[in-house]
Amino acid sequence: MASIQWTDDFDMACHQAGQDEKLVLLDFFSPT
């Protein structure tokens, strides 16, 4: 089954979003 391919590299994600004409989805979470 597919899953979401999260990254923790915000700057890389912004660069990728610009290249792919996408937006960044930023999820702040706390594991509990």
Add this chain to the structure above:
Amino acid sequence: MSAVTYSDAQVIATITARFVPVQINTQEAAGLPLVQRFYQVWTPDLRVISPDGVDLYHWNGYLPPAEFVPQLLVAQAQALLRLHDEPGAAAVYREVLERFPTSAVAPEAQYFAAVAAYKHSHQAPDLLDTWRRLQTQYPTSIWRVKQSFTEQG
């Protein structure tokens, strides 16, 4: 979020097709610079960010898949509107209204679908006629109230 919402096929497909997804653990030191930069205080905290790093839409709190997907689309549409892609924003707002007309964010989509159409056409009926649907489709919504000055007289 990960156990239910992020395991849902429609959520996975929506995020993958439209976003580059970033997760930051707020309990780790490595996440502190972004926590401080975005004044983050409570989780779950979801943000739609432009490629140049600007927060264009955000919300807090757990949502099940049936509400998360339309919320995600409204966030994308608002981001496109703020980036002055009015036709793109209008299309995504219409998608919310067609696919998720009973979702919690549908009234917001109805309100801004009108704004996006008007900002593109500069034709008053695009704004007022679409806002009028709030009166019939979502009469108790705060978004109906926000256009209620048009109902005077």
